[in-house]
Amino acid sequence: MRIFDPHIHMTSRTTDDYQRMADAGVRAVVEPAFWLGQPRTNPGSFTDYFDSIIGWEPFRASQFGIRHHATIALNPKEANDPRCRPVLDLLPRYLAKDGVVAVGEIGYDSMTPAEDEAFSAQLALALDHDLPALVHTPHRDKARGTQRSIDVIKESGIDPGRVALDHLNEVTVDAARDAGVWIGFSIYPDTKMSPDRMVEILRKHGTERVLVNSAADWGKSDPLLTVRTAEAMLAGGFSAEDVDQLLWQNPVAFYSQSGRLDLSDVDGAEATFAGNSILRGGS
Amino acid sequence: MTTLDDLHAKLDGNERLAADLKRVNGDPGAVAALFPAAGRKYGREPLTDGWSTDEAARALLLAAVPPEQVGDIYRYGDTAEKLAVLKALPLLPIGPSAVPLLEDALRTNDTRLVEAALGPYSDHLDQEAWRQAVLKCVFMGVALNKINRLSERADPELGAMLRAFADERHAAGRDMPPDALALLDQLKEA
Numbered sequence: 001m002r003i004f005d006p007h008i009h010m011t012s013r014t015t016d017d018y019q020r021m022a023d024a025g026v027r028a029v030v031e032p033a034f035w036l037g038q039p040r041t042n043p044g045s046f047t048d049y050f051d052s053i054i055g056w057e058p059f060r061a062s063q064f065g066i067r068h069h070a071t072i073a074l075n076p077k078e079a080n081d082p083r084c085r086p087v088l089d090l091l092p093r094y095l096a097k098d099g100v101v102a103v104g105e106i107g108y109d110s111m112t113p114a115e116d117e118a119f120s121a122q123l124a125l126a127l128d129h130d131l132p133a134l135v136h137t138p139h140r141d142k143a144r145g146t147q148r149s150i151d152v153i154k155e156s157g158i159d160p161g162r163v164a165l166d167h168l169n170e171v172t173v174d175a176a177r178d179a180g181v182w183i184g185f186s187i188y189p190d191t192k193m194s195p196d197r198m199v200e201i202l203r204k205h206g207t208e209r210v211l212v213n214s215a216a217d218w219g220k221s222d223p224l225l226t227v228r229t230a231e232a233m234l235a236g237g238f239s240a241e242d243v244d245q246l247l248w249q250n251p252v253a254f255y256s257q258s259g260r261l262d263l264s265d266v267d268g269a270e271a272t273f274a275g276n277s278i279l280r281g282g283s
Numbered sequence: 284m285t286t287l288d289d290l291h292a293k294l295d296g297n298e299r300l301a302a303d304l305k306r307v308n309g310d311p312g313a314v315a316a317l318f319p320a321a322g323r324k325y326g327r328e329p330l331t332d333g334w335s336t337d338e339a340a341r342a343l344l345l346a347a348v349p350p351e352q353v354g355d356i357y358r359y360g361d362t363a364e365k366l367a368v369l370k371a372l373p374l375l376p377i378g379p380s381a382v383p384l385l386e387d388a389l390r391t392n393d394t395r396l397v398e399a400a401l402g403p404y405s406d407h408l409d410q411e412a413w414r415q416a417v418l419k420c421v422f423m424g425v426a427l428n429k430i431n432r433l434s435e436r437a438d439p440e441l442g443a444m445l446r447a448f449a450d451e452r453h454a455a456g457r458d459m460p461p462d463a464l465a466l467l468d469q470l471k472e473a
Contacts, residue, residue: 047359054361059393093359096319260323 001243004028005226006251007134007166007186007213010057010068011049012036017216017223018064024227027266030255031057032071032105032134035078037218043087046074047094054099067266069255071104071134072097079118080110088121095129101258102126104134105166108145111138116152123156132162132257134184137172146172150179162257164211167192173201182254186215187225195225195232202233207246211254284403285332287346287374290339293331300325300340304347311348318344318356319364334370337363342371350377357384366395372404379407389416394425401430414441421448427462434469442470 003026010018010031021029031053033046040046053070061068072094078084094100103126108115126133135153138145146165153163165176166184169192176183185201186192193201198212216223230243255261294300303324307314317324321344322337330336345353345368353375357368369388372381385408388400401416408416413436420427427433445467449459459467 051361055365056391056393059362059395093315093319096316097361098319098322098363099361 001025001227001230001240001247002027003226003230003247004030004251005213005223006030006164006211006254007032007184007215008223009034009215009217010061011052012218013216013223015060015064018061018066021223022064022066024224026066026223026226028067028069028251028263029061030069030071030101030251032102033073033075034105034136034217035075039081040078041081041083043084043090046084046087047090050094054094054097058099065266067263069099069101069261070097071102072100073104073106073122073134074118075105076107076109076115076118076136076138080112080114085114085118088118091122091125092129095125095131098260098262100131101255101260102132102134102164103129104164105136106133107136107149108138109136111141111145111148119149119152120156123153123158126162127156127158130259132164132254133158135163135165135181137165137167139167142169143171143175147175150175150181153179153181161209164254166211166213167215169193170197170201173205177205182209182211182250184211184213186213187229188215189220189222189225195229198229199232199236199238202238202242202246203236207238207242207250209250210246211250212246284373285334287342289331290334290342290374293334294325294336294339294343297325297336297340300343304343307344307347311352314344314348314352314356315359319361321367322363338367338370341367342374345371345375350375350380353377353381354384357381357387362393362395366399369396369399369404370402373402382407386412389419392423394423397423398425398429403431405431410436410438410440414438414444417441418444418448421445421460421463424460427460427466433466437466437470439470442467445470 005026008029008031010029033050050072058068072091074087103122106119106122123133135149137149160180164182164184167186168176168183173183185198187195187198212226212229214223214225226247230247233243303317318341321340325340326336328336330339357365360368385400385405388396397419417430445463452459
């Protein structure tokens, strides 16, 4: 089984997680820029974070034979802080990077005017840089937030086939399906979506244009819930080919729209970089 | 050593690069978007004498902007861009002004950046920083033959540091890399 986790915050995870993921078949990940538990207070805090998810984190992942790409954005929650908003002017530098395969996570947290502005501005950046967009749907007031996100996406002029609307559930999936965007589901231990509920959604909606991720981060989450979902699919009568489509081919197809996805070294490659392995414990 | 003129000559037929270099000459700010895209725009294939096309193109872009912009390009670079800047430093007319970039690379835990910081431009690193960098290479498993002028610059103080490190490794039942042992031997004979 080969797994591509299209949404996971590895900067919050340990090397034990990387090892368990590699052992379970995870060969590629995309790390979207998002908020940390502690709010940031200035643009420099963002740029150091962006540097980390396009620099240090891919290097760390490579030690375990996992290919790491990133998406870059000012997240909706921190778009509300005027001290953070100037980072919008720095985004073009990062959206030009080889390892950046989408603009994201953008979207809504509390649906404020500041979030409206940052969301639209960053969809425009996606168009300018010929990148897909990864859109987070809010955890509170989710149904209205999802509908409003769809409206903003339509207004922006971006092709819905280049947008993934994430953290969907039973209540929000139909509107997203109708809008023609990729539908994303974050499988969580207790909250957003479970493997068994996911299997039911797949029965109804099929596996086309569906993305399943662990969205594992600094909260209670599990980077192997992609694998658990694959197992639940097989137990529920889906074929190995369905699993491969959902958990490998789909994320490859979505992020390949950036023209920058590079998976050349994850098909059976060993975990070394430039001839060096520091698995034995560098610093 | 490869020069900027050599790289210019080798990239002579790359029309996209020629157009972009002309653009940067008129508008140095344009480099911020062009430098990261070098692999996608100009190609990544091997070019000449250890230089790939994107590395060489990046060296020419750096040479086309005012020297004070080099630090900013490094600052906002991803790993491949930072490596290209470090590789180009000895070719640029910047004197020792870019030593802080080496110091930045040497603070990382990325073996590729540490190794790249010890190329020919490391002649500008003071001896104390240089010794620490060599020791860090031994610690991280970076091959010592990648270090510029290693046997010339290695001194008794580096020998003492390596000896102490070897003692620690020995106490822990761990081996020293063979190239570090060879360097210790060389310093003993001197």
